Amino acid sequence: MVKSDLVLILDYGSQYTHLITRRIRSLSVFSLCISGTSSLAAITHLNPSVVILSGGPHSVHTPDSPSFPDGFLPWARSNAVPVLGICYGLQLLVQRLGGHVRIGDKQEYGKMEISVNQSSALFADDKIGKRQVVWMSHGDEAVTLPDGFHVVARSDQGAVAAIENPSAKLYGLQYHPEVTHTEGGMDTLRRFLFDVCGVEAGWKMEDVMEQEIKVINDTVGPDEHVICALSGGVDSTVAATLVHKAIGDRLHCVFVDNGLLRYKERERVMETFEKDLHLPVVCVDAVDQFLTKLKGVTDPETKRKIIGKEFICIFDAFAQELEEKLGKKPSYLVQGTLYPDVIESCPPPGSGRTHSHTIKSHHNVGGLPKDMKLKLIEPLKLLFKDEVRQLGRILDVPEGFLKRHPFPGPGLAVRVLGDVTEGNALDILRQVDEIFIQSIKDAGLYDSIWQAFAVFLPVRSVGVQGDQRTHSHVVALRAVTSQDGMTADWYYFEHKFLDNVARKICNGVRGVNRVVQDITSKPPSTIEWE
Ligand SMILES: Nc1ncnc2c1ncn2[C@@H]1O[C@H](COP(=O)(O)OP(=O)(O)OP(=O)(O)O)[C@@H](O)[C@H]1O
Ligand SMILES: O=c1[nH]c(=O)c2[nH+]cn([C@@H]3O[C@H](COP(=O)(O)O)[C@@H](O)[C@H]3O)c2[nH]1
Ligand SMILES: NC(=O)CC[C@H](N)C(=O)O
Numbered sequence: 001m002v003k004s005d006l007v008l009i010l011d012y013g014s015q016y017t018h019l020i021t022r023r024i025r026s027l028s029v030f031s032l033c034i035s036g037t038s039s040l041a042a043i044t045h046l047n048p049s050v051v052i053l054s055g056g057p058h059s060v061h062t063p064d065s066p067s068f069p070d071g072f073l074p075w076a077r078s079n080a081v082p083v084l085g086i087c088y089g090l091q092l093l094v095q096r097l098g099g100h101v102r103i104g105d106k107q108e109y110g111k112m113e114i115s116v117n118q119s120s121a122l123f124a125d126d127k128i129g130k131r132q133v134v135w136m137s138h139g140d141e142a143v144t145l146p147d148g149f150h151v152v153a154r155s156d157q158g159a160v161a162a163i164e165n166p167s168a169k170l171y172g173l174q175y176h177p178e179v180t181h182t183e184g185g186m187d188t189l190r191r192f193l194f195d196v197c198g199v200e201a202g203w204k205m206e207d208v209m210e211q212e213i214k215v216i217n218d219t220v221g222p223d224e225h226v227i228c229a230l231s232g233g234v235d236s237t238v239a240a241t242l243v244h245k246a247i248g249d250r251l252h253c254v255f256v257d258n259g260l261l262r263y264k265e266r267e268r269v270m271e272t273f274e275k276d277l278h279l280p281v282v283c284v285d286a287v288d289q290f291l292t293k294l295k296g297v298t299d300p301e302t303k304r305k306i307i308g309k310e311f312i313c314i315f316d317a318f319a320q321e322l323e324e325k326l327g328k329k330p331s332y333l334v335q336g337t338l339y340p341d342v343i344e345s346c347p348p349p350g351s352g353r354t355h356s357h358t359i360k361s362h363h364n365v366g367g368l369p370k371d372m373k374l375k376l377i378e379p380l381k382l383l384f385k386d387e388v389r390q391l392g393r394i395l396d397v398p399e400g401f402l403k404r405h406p407f408p409g410p411g412l413a414v415r416v417l418g419d420v421t422e423g424n425a426l427d428i429l430r431q432v433d434e435i436f437i438q439s440i441k442d443a444g445l446y447d448s449i450w451q452a453f454a455v456f457l458p459v460r461s462v463g464v465q466g467d468q469r470t471h472s473h474v475v476a477l478r479a480v481t482s483q484d485g486m487t488a489d490w491y492y493f494e495h496k497f498l499d500n501v502a503r504k505i506c507n508g509v510r511g512v513n514r515v516v517q518d519i520t521s522k523p524p525s526t527i528e529w530e
């Protein structure tokens with residue numbers, strides 16, 4: 001385990017569970033999230049110093065609503081492990097300890113004011129004072145508390161907002177301290193962790209690096225060879241640099257041109273790898289292979305699965321080639337998979353999200369074939385993007401790489417809606433995207449945007465160009481701000497900028513006569529269109 005106390009989150013499916021993890025890590029304390037119905041053995045094996053029960057969409061009254069295992073609370077008590085329940089987590093604690101939770105007369109969604117009791121360690125010396133604005137999202141309420149508990153905050157509607165039983169080290173917050181709209185949320189979490197639980201803050205990226213290098217060396221051993229799927233993006237570049245530091249020339253990187261890359265991307269990526277990173281990389285031309293398999297396919301999830309499978313076929317073939325050269329077949333594959341990829345994709349056991357929905361299968365997680373032979377090494381699997389960028393800086397990865405906007409492995413296939421092989425959609429999209437991105441760079445906006453790209457829509461509209469009637473394509477521009485890709489807001493360009501870009505696109509790209517902008521946030525949309 002990384003050098004720091006572990007705060008373990010038991011996840012009951014709240015949309016905000018990942019935020020709890022992020023907030024705690026930002027306090028230099030290591031935090032992980034596992035399924036809220038994990039076995040007692042799985043929980044105790046991790047040896048957490050603190051356990052937090054997340055919120056969730058369920059109601060404690062319904063049969064089969066998820067809960068922690070029998071024996072969890074006695075274990076926590078006898079090991080002096082503090083437990084904090086948030087929202088559904090509070091309701092679970094109350095119900096399992098013999099209190100009563102009922103369907104509330106009034107629901108509380110969004111901003112609410114609460115009055116807190118500052119003699120509680122959760123709110124002691126709070127600068128905000130007795131009245132606090134918090135973010136609520138619940139319909140049930142605790143009405144009778146279990147023995148030993150008392151109320152330490154109430155909402156203006158009179159509902160229980162915070163409870164504690166200090167001698168048993170049990171705490172509960174009905175609101176969400178992890179969301180930024182809760183003004184004192186971070187302070188309450190900080191006091192809970194450091195003052196109430198006495199947690200040590202010692203989780204640093206340097207430790208993560210050392211820890212991961214050790215894990216890689218232990219896994220790979222002294223003479224096995226390893227393949228790394230390198231995309232030119234932030235994640236795989238940092239992953240490759242880390243593994244290269246651990247095992248040196250036994251790492252063999254492969255960059256796949258799947259025909260779904262952006263304008264001149266192959267040339268640009270290969271050149272920068274050689275010039276700036278000094279990593280040995282082989283480029284595999286698999287354009288025909290991917291596009292043949294994608295012909296006629298329109299369903300987004302099917303596209304993603306096909307792409308995931310083709311990637312693995314190529315990595316297998318590359319391993320075979322290396323066997324002929326080295327006399328030994330690499331048995332491991334490094335991928336730059338991140339925590340959000342795992343959270344949003346088909347949830348593998350232990351990843352936590354067993355009580356929430358699969359949004360889309362990221363090609364490198366849910367899209368992987370079941371019978372793949374290469375074993376995975378994913379050193380960034382527990383990190384968020386900003387943490388990966390931090391790790392990259394420690395590893396001296398050039399800033400230019402670290403600042404690149406994310407680009408999904410399925411590439412333009414999830415940005416050409418419908419059949420990607422139809423007409424010259426891919427070519428049109430490449431030209432439009434290049435104009436958009438170059439304009440953003442020229443305007444000095446690239447670093448303030450999380451991700452920007454163009455989308456090819458499978459519709460035609462009527463235009464008039466050079467006095468001629470055209471019946472051509474519509475493209476959409478999307479630019480978003482985000483911290484980790486889990487939630488996002490659309491970026492506000494000045495009208496003049498948009499006007500310029502639209503003009504450049506229609507003048508410069510044959511086959512396009514209309515440009516629209518995507519102004520939806522995530523949720524309700526996602527960042528990519530498929
Ligand atoms: N064209 C490619 N060639 C080889 N591997 C790829 C390619 N595209 C994606 N991958 C693999 O899939 C993983 C996930 O892709 P993803 O786009 O999430 O990460 P990334 O490209 O490394 O970083 P970023 O999110 O910044 O683009 C990559 O880390 C890499 O291992
Ligand atoms: O490597 C990847 N493989 C994928 O299959 C994939 N799908 C989405 N993304 C990227 O993830 C972030 C969130 O995207 P969505 O809001 O579209 O789910 C955004 O940054 C997306 O670009 C992917 N990255
Ligand atoms: N956000 C939550 O955890 C909600 C818990 C429960 N479903 C309620 O409505 O009260």
Ligand SMILES: [Mg+2]
Pocket residue numbers: 231233234406407408409
């Ligand atoms: Mg990428």
